[in-house]
Amino acid sequence: MKIGVLALQGAFIEHINMLKALGAAPVEIRQKADLAPDFSGLVLPGGESTVMSLLLHKLGLFEPLRTAIIGGLPTFGTCAGLILLAQHFNVLDVAVNRHGFGRQINSFSEYGDFAGLGQTPMVFIRGPYITEVGDDVKILARAKDKIVAVQQNNILGVAFHPELTDDSKVHEYFLKKTIDK
Amino acid sequence: MIDMRLAEMLKGGVIMDVMTPEQAKIAEAAGACAVMALERIPADIRAAGGVSRMSDPAMIKEIQRAVTIPVMAKVRIGHFVEAKILQAIEIDYIDESEVLTPADDSFHIDKTQFKIPFVCGAKDLGEALRRIQEGASMIRTKGEAGTGDVVQAVRHMRKMTGQIRELTVKSPDELYDTAKQLAVPYELVKNVAQNGKLPVVMFSAGGVATPADAALMMSLGAEGVFVGSGIFKSGDPAKRAAAIVQAVTNYKDAKILAEVSEDLGEAMVGINEQEIKLLMAERGQ
Numbered sequence: 001m002k003i004g005v006l007a008l009q010g011a012f013i014e015h016i017n018m019l020k021a022l023g024a025a026p027v028e029i030r031q032k033a034d035l036a037p038d039f040s041g042l043v044l045p046g047g048e049s050t051v052m053s054l055l056l057h058k059l060g061l062f063e064p065l066r067t068a069i070i071g072g073l074p075t076f077g078t079c080a081g082l083i084l085l086a087q088h089f090n091v092l093d094v095a096v097n098r099h100g101f102g103r104q105i106n107s108f109s110e111y112g113d114f115a116g117l118g119q120t121p122m123v124f125i126r127g128p129y130i131t132e133v134g135d136d137v138k139i140l141a142r143a144k145d146k147i148v149a150v151q152q153n154n155i156l157g158v159a160f161h162p163e164l165t166d167d168s169k170v171h172e173y174f175l176k177k178t179i180d181k
Numbered sequence: 182m183i184d185m186r187l188a189e190m191l192k193g194g195v196i197m198d199v200m201t202p203e204q205a206k207i208a209e210a211a212g213a214c215a216v217m218a219l220e221r222i223p224a225d226i227r228a229a230g231g232v233s234r235m236s237d238p239a240m241i242k243e244i245q246r247a248v249t250i251p252v253m254a255k256v257r258i259g260h261f262v263e264a265k266i267l268q269a270i271e272i273d274y275i276d277e278s279e280v281l282t283p284a285d286d287s288f289h290i291d292k293t294q295f296k297i298p299f300v301c302g303a304k305d306l307g308e309a310l311r312r313i314q315e316g317a318s319m320i321r322t323k324g325e326a327g328t329g330d331v332v333q334a335v336r337h338m339r340k341m342t343g344q345i346r347e348l349t350v351k352s353p354d355e356l357y358d359t360a361k362q363l364a365v366p367y368e369l370v371k372n373v374a375q376n377g378k379l380p381v382v383m384f385s386a387g388g389v390a391t392p393a394d395a396a397l398m399m400s401l402g403a404e405g406v407f408v409g410s411g412i413f414k415s416g417d418p419a420k421r422a423a424a425i426v427q428a429v430t431n432y433k434d435a436k437i438l439a440e441v442s443e444d445l446g447e448a449m450v451g452i453n454e455q456e457i458k459l460l461m462a463e464r465g466q
């Protein structure tokens with residue numbers, strides 16, 4: 001299963017390693033030539049959303065990826081990836097507070113239930129949270145009483161970093177519930 | 182340790198030195214993944230001489246207000262009080278830096294005592310591992326800041342990656358000896374030998390002036406690049422900054438590198454290594 005992983009900036013290697021461990025075939029997307037019609041899914045990693053958004057436009061990746069996501073390509077965004085989905089691609093019907101959990105000194109990690117799958121480690125690094133969700137959006141997890149994981153049809157958005165932990169539950173959820181549903 | 186993972190988010194990015202909120206905004210708009218707030222960029226520190234210290238917290242706070250990306254700032258080697266001050270204003274990252282005048286000629290800061298993560302410079306594997314043992318969660322080369330000459334950053338990166346490769350083929354008894362020689366714990370040496378890389382993120386710093394320089398450092402194994410004087414000492418900072426950001430993402434694609442290298446205006450003038458009186462890299466071993 002070929003999964004495109006946006007590799008413009010940020011923590012994309014961790015996603016690639018986790019996807020490989022789960023038997024998928026991740027492919028780095030650094031420019032237009034890397035886009036393939038046979039992607040089964042797309043991952044938007046953590047990093048700086050301002051940097052990724054700028055590079056998406058400069059490299060001519062923004063429109064093709066937006067079209068693919070709207071066309072139903074299963075897409076998984078973590079942290080900055082969630083912000084790209086909500087505020088840049090405008091494909092996820094949620095309102096996000098970008099550094100809702102504060103600066104680096106307030107970064108934290110805790111365990112919480114994810115989509116009824118049990119206790120899942122959630123690492124927040126200058127993390128955002130979701131303040132409002134649209135009617136089609138399913139809430140999958142909360143932390144400190146804030147919404148931190150949602151799904152809207154083919155789109156999975158989480159405010160934390162499952163790729164930085166040893167627990168691949170959220171990635172498995174993406175592969176099984178979003179792609180093979 | 183999990184709080185320290187901010188460095189992972191900076192990977193594949195460019196961290197730019199800025200002196201004013203306006204420069205910070207230019208850097209952010211050009212695609213910097215973080216900015217380093219300082220009163221004088223290294224080229225000016227070098228020109229001015231004298232003792233160079235932590236920047237005014239008021240100036241750093243103005244920069245924090247100007248941008249949404251992480252803000253870093255420098256403290257003198259060993260000056261743990263400057264570090265406490267930066268922690269108090271909630272800086273995102275502290276650079277214990279040889280670019281400032283060292284405050285302690287024997288001891289580095291015990292970085293394990295801070296909530297804010299630290300980046301430190303290193304010329305070779307021994308220095309890198311000693312800083313990691315002290316609590317640094319990010320390492321950068323100690324290329325000669327403020328010169329626009331990339332030769333030292335290249336030398337440090339080559340040395341470090343070469344030493345790491347050597348470790349990967351050593352036997353356990355040889356690794357014990359290496360640990361002894363580098364003055365670091367065996368477990369740390371074993372970790373590097375097993376993984377073939379440092380246990381923390383490694384950036385390049387010092388002397389990067391062009392997109393080609395940045396791509397060179399990425400090709401040699403850097404996971405991202407610091408650019409100091411190279412941007413705001415050049416003719417067209419916004420354009421050069423954006424070009425360096427693109428060069429880091431697509432460092433393997435010479436066509437893109439050629440495109441972004443066009444018409445950047447004048448690069449910083451630069452000083453050759455042989456013309457330098459003060460070698461900052463020799464500060465703090």
